[in-house]
Amino acid sequence: MDRVAPPSLLDQARETASMIKISHSIFALPFALGAAAIAFRAEGTVSIWTLGWIVVSAVAARTLAMAQNRLVDAHLDEANPRTAGRAIPAGRVTRRFARMMVVGFAALFIASAGMLNPLCLKLSPVVSVVMLGYPYTKRFTWLCHLWLGAALGLAPIGAWIAVRGSFEGGTTPLLFGVAVMLWTAGFDCIYACQDAEHDRGTGLSSIPARWGVAGALKTARFAHLACVALLIAAGISSPALGWIYFAGVAAAAVVLAYENMIVSADDLSRINLAFFTLNGLVSLALGAAIVLSAVFPSH
Numbered sequence: 001m002d003r004v005a006p007p008s009l010l011d012q013a014r015e016t017a018s019m020i021k022i023s024h025s026i027f028a029l030p031f032a033l034g035a036a037a038i039a040f041r042a043e044g045t046v047s048i049w050t051l052g053w054i055v056v057s058a059v060a061a062r063t064l065a066m067a068q069n070r071l072v073d074a075h076l077d078e079a080n081p082r083t084a085g086r087a088i089p090a091g092r093v094t095r096r097f098a099r100m101m102v103v104g105f106a107a108l109f110i111a112s113a114g115m116l117n118p119l120c121l122k123l124s125p126v127v128s129v130v131m132l133g134y135p136y137t138k139r140f141t142w143l144c145h146l147w148l149g150a151a152l153g154l155a156p157i158g159a160w161i162a163v164r165g166s167f168e169g170g171t172t173p174l175l176f177g178v179a180v181m182l183w184t185a186g187f188d189c190i191y192a193c194q195d196a197e198h199d200r201g202t203g204l205s206s207i208p209a210r211w212g213v214a215g216a217l218k219t220a221r222f223a224h225l226a227c228v229a230l231l232i233a234a235g236i237s238s239p240a241l242g243w244i245y246f247a248g249v250a251a252a253a254v255v256l257a258y259e260n261m262i263v264s265a266d267d268l269s270r271i272n273l274a275f276f277t278l279n280g281l282v283s284l285a286l287g288a289a290i291v292l293s294a295v296f297p298s299h
Helices: 009-020 022-027 029-043 048-072 074-079 095-116 118-137 144-164 171-202 207-237 243-261 271-295
Strands: none
Touching (some): 022 271, 029 048, 029 171, 029 271, 048 095, 048 144, 095 118, 118 144, 171 207, 171 271
């Protein structure tokens, strides 16, 4: 039998870029930029250096989490018909290469945090643990969706600390962080509905596996309602946010309502639209609204 040549490093790099979906950094990055904009306004100055390293650290943290998730779950993905074709189970990326990516992005994240300020550097190992720990949570708790949400929710809080060097006056980014956590947990509940039966059969924990698809969709709706309420509270708490921001919140609320309407326990065919496209719109709308409201006061 002819021996199959292992994939080249270049091929694995290309597959990894697809596997970890760097483009999905769009979910958290706009909130980080929005929080940074509010913090810059409070400081009365803008630093392109700081802004650049915020972007690098946010993308590195999210990519670290995704690479770790794909690596740790490779054997689970292999056993699931929906995910068996992913890069690692299919052999297009080796586990060794994936480990190198995890270590590399962890180093990049910590280094970029160090370029921001001492407090960011001190907190970077804690954030790294949150990012690296997510794939293990589904082994023992259905709260795994909230853990994932917390990982993304750290973005606006981290951006605030990156600009100000402390968490002083951080009520608004904290509200953003919890809102992002609930928003993410909600759409992750929707996405996990695809694997409810598989997770239940293999002993993995998730809200769909525990309470069924209908229960998970109800949970997602509640989480998204709470998210919108917190976004409104964030707008009220910050003098930097005016009608532009609230218009963005209103637009995001409409998109979230539509997202929850197009998926039902009897029809999961539009999950990809709900998960990827619509949540990308939510993040972009809110991020733009926060930045514009901070740059152009509209009170």
